[in-house]
Amino acid sequence: MSILVDDDTRVVVQGITGGEGNFHAEQMIEYGTNVVAGAVPGKGGQTSAGVPVYDTVQKAAIEEDADASVIFVPPAFAGDAIFEALDAPLDLAVAITEGVPTQDMAKVNKRLSEVDTRLIGPNCPGIITPGEAKLGILPGNIFSEGKVGLVSRSGTLTYQVVDSLTQRGIGQSTAVGIGGDPIIGTSFVDALAAFEDDPDTEAVVMCGEIGGEDEEQAAAYIAENMETPVAGFIAGRTAPPGKRMGHAGAIVSGSGTGTAQSKIDALNDAGVPVGDTPEEVADNVESFL
Amino acid sequence: MKLHEYQAKEVFAEAGIPVPESRLASSVEEVVEAVGEIGYPAAIKAQVHVGGRGKAGGIEIVTSEDEAREAAESILGMDLKGYTVDRVLVEAGVDFVDELYVGVTMDRSAGEPVAMVSTEGGVDIEEVAAETPEAIAREHVDPAFGMHPFESRKVVYEAGVDREFAGDVASILRTLFDLYEESDASEIEVNPVMITADDEVVAADAVMNIDEDALFRQPDLADMAEASYEDDLERKAGEYGFDYVRLSGNVGIIGNGAGLVMTTLDLVDYYGGEPANFLDIGGGAKAERVANALDMVFSDENVDSVVFNIFGGITRGDEVAKGINEALEQFDEIPKPVTVRLAGTRAEEGMEILNTDLVTVEKTLESAVQRAVADAEEVNQ
Numbered sequence: 001m002s003i004l005v006d007d008d009t010r011v012v013v014q015g016i017t018g019g020e021g022n023f024h025a026e027q028m029i030e031y032g033t034n035v036v037a038g039a040v041p042g043k044g045g046q047t048s049a050g051v052p053v054y055d056t057v058q059k060a061a062i063e064e065d066a067d068a069s070v071i072f073v074p075p076a077f078a079g080d081a082i083f084e085a086l087d088a089p090l091d092l093a094v095a096i097t098e099g100v101p102t103q104d105m106a107k108v109n110k111r112l113s114e115v116d117t118r119l120i121g122p123n124c125p126g127i128i129t130p131g132e133a134k135l136g137i138l139p140g141n142i143f144s145e146g147k148v149g150l151v152s153r154s155g156t157l158t159y160q161v162v163d164s165l166t167q168r169g170i171g172q173s174t175a176v177g178i179g180g181d182p183i184i185g186t187s188f189v190d191a192l193a194a195f196e197d198d199p200d201t202e203a204v205v206m207c208g209e210i211g212g213e214d215e216e217q218a219a220a221y222i223a224e225n226m227e228t229p230v231a232g233f234i235a236g237r238t239a240p241p242g243k244r245m246g247h248a249g250a251i252v253s254g255s256g257t258g259t260a261q262s263k264i265d266a267l268n269d270a271g272v273p274v275g276d277t278p279e280e281v282a283d284n285v286e287s288f289l
Numbered sequence: 290m291k292l293h294e295y296q297a298k299e300v301f302a303e304a305g306i307p308v309p310e311s312r313l314a315s316s317v318e319e320v321v322e323a324v325g326e327i328g329y330p331a332a333i334k335a336q337v338h339v340g341g342r343g344k345a346g347g348i349e350i351v352t353s354e355d356e357a358r359e360a361a362e363s364i365l366g367m368d369l370k371g372y373t374v375d376r377v378l379v380e381a382g383v384d385f386v387d388e389l390y391v392g393v394t395m396d397r398s399a400g401e402p403v404a405m406v407s408t409e410g411g412v413d414i415e416e417v418a419a420e421t422p423e424a425i426a427r428e429h430v431d432p433a434f435g436m437h438p439f440e441s442r443k444v445v446y447e448a449g450v451d452r453e454f455a456g457d458v459a460s461i462l463r464t465l466f467d468l469y470e471e472s473d474a475s476e477i478e479v480n481p482v483m484i485t486a487d488d489e490v491v492a493a494d495a496v497m498n499i500d501e502d503a504l505f506r507q508p509d510l511a512d513m514a515e516a517s518y519e520d521d522l523e524r525k526a527g528e529y530g531f532d533y534v535r536l537s538g539n540v541g542i543i544g545n546g547a548g549l550v551m552t553t554l555d556l557v558d559y560y561g562g563e564p565a566n567f568l569d570i571g572g573g574a575k576a577e578r579v580a581n582a583l584d585m586v587f588s589d590e591n592v593d594s595v596v597f598n599i600f601g602g603i604t605r606g607d608e609v610a611k612g613i614n615e616a617l618e619q620f621d622e623i624p625k626p627v628t629v630r631l632a633g634t635r636a637e638e639g640m641e642i643l644n645t646d647l648v649t650v651e652k653t654l655e656s657a658v659q660r661a662v663a664d665a666e667e668v669n670q
Binding site: 032108180183209213214245260 | 401470569
């Protein structure tokens with residue numbers, strides 16, 4: 001019925017005693033997520049958002065049988081927090097933090113290739129399986145249960161598309177925001193592969209944006225490996241070269257790589273219709289079902 | 290964050306990379322004095338954050354005091370791709386026999402740093418990369434270990450660097466890589482590395498960009514930051530702390546979240562309008578920040594209408610509505626028509642708060658954009 005998270009997922013919140021961590025831990029619990037612990041160095045023994053806090057992630061994982069974490073830790077310490085989640089080890093870590101130094105992420109990325117943990121993010125809104133669990137900051141009320149998977153680099157663009165789907169009565173299996181940074185744990189290809197393997201996901205929406213080559217790689221993957229139909233969207237058609245459009249990763253380089261057009265062409269060549277507007281994306285999804 | 294050439298060369302020199310003798314000058318007299326000390330020939334190089342300075346007339350080689358004076362007069366104060374030149378680097382001319390390219394950057398797709406060496410130095414490396422990619426040798430480096438000495442030799446030999454200088458070039462590359470790591474650089478590039486007539490190897494140019502997300506642990510480099518804006522609006526955005534990019538159109542755009550703001554720009558274009566800017570107020574913005582955003586966009590004289598598109602996750606619709614009201618209620622007459630679309634967290638409360646005498650409210654993203662485009666067209670009729 002979903003990918004990566006469901007109502008069996010047992011979540012530890014790293015940074016649960018901070019303002020953001022505490023607020024969103026409560027929101028996750030209210031949504032029905034199985035939040036079982038917090039992890040904050042030096043705060044072991046306390047209770048936060050109604051769950052016990054441990055000094056280390058490993059201790060939380062052992063004591064509360066946790067298998068996933070959501071990371072609300074300031075940028076300077078976020079790389080370390082991710083390493084700690086990998087060391088515990090957990091099956092899944094979701095890093096919400098924005099502004100993690102790129103070289104920290106290069107080291108994390110290297111370690112990821114050596115362990116079984118899946119990282120989502122950083123600089124992402126998280127992941128939600130409607131009606132079961134949400135790990136992150138996504139507003140739960142706009143999602144509805146259903147059979148469309150969604151993967152996106154941008155949080156609010158995800159909400160926009162989900163809202164269009166929900167308003168038409170089209171529910172979602174799982175929605176995952178992979179983040180707007182240059183180096184991220186879960187790529188489009190990783191998420192698409194998981195949706196392809198999920199028998200209950202009948203169509204997928206993929207929202208990309210300018211910068212990098214992830215969307216082109218996703219297009220190649222779709223052409224080769226996917227039977228589940230995919231509807232695409234690419235943000236940043238009007239972005240001028242050399243200007244960073246908010247996200248650290250959203251930049252068309254001087255040599256012309258990473259343009260919206262190259263991504264749209266690649267997706268079209270892979271048989272993926274790319275909507276001009278979010279409503280057109282919803283139209284395309286509707287035509288698949 | 291970009292360092293100026295003179296700043297990057299200070300960093301290089303401290304790390305032991307040979308650079309030509311130089312002085313920074315900000316007036317014609319200072320240039321003449323500096324050239325007098327350094328001798329001829331000398332290069333007068335504009336210190337601005339733009340690529341292709343040479344082609345644009347920002348670099349001149351001088352062989353006499355008269356030429357130095359003339360070059361200083363023409364370069365100081367000149368407009369170089371939108372930036373005014375207020376300083377030049379006066380540098381000893383190098384009698385070179387060969388030019389190489391050496392660089393270190395992050396390979397996004399691989400998720401690890403890559404070192405690059407080419408014997409096609411001194412020209413636009415992006416052109417080389419596009420036309421003859423085989424002319425650039427590349428070596429990926431494991432970020433957990435840093436660059437092994439053999440890796441620096443491997444890529445230098447592979448590039449076909451003259452064997453006589455390979456050791457020196459490899460040594461410079463290794464130092465550059467260490468600098469890349471120690472200083473949280475996103476990119477370091479030396480184009481060209483010159484082989485001189487005296488068989489020396491020197492860094493004749495220096496590009497060094499620092500990861501802004503890492504400045505908190507690079508205090509010395511952060512001190513070198515010089516706000517550099519193409520115009521007053523980008524300066525203002527910097528002061529407000531907005532992600533802002535000025536464009537050439539007349540429909541002002543404010544939104545939350547990079548992807549959604551980009552999408553709003555694209556829709557303005559799709560519905561026949563021209564976006565004036567990209568402005569992301571970020572997540573969780575309070576009323577004051579929203580008011581600042583409107584002030585920002587109203588300050589752009591090209592703007593004829595404004596579309597405000599908010600899909601609240603951690604941003605709350607009621608806060609946004611309060612900010613819009615506050616910003617607009619101070620005007621006797623609204624400077625430019627504003628269309629607002631609120632969705633997501635507390636959007637309904639926001640809609641109730643919004644003063645609809647001052648703004649047009651639209652329910653969908655598409656209709657809001659179309660309204661703003663129509664408003665902008667009306668102004669120009």
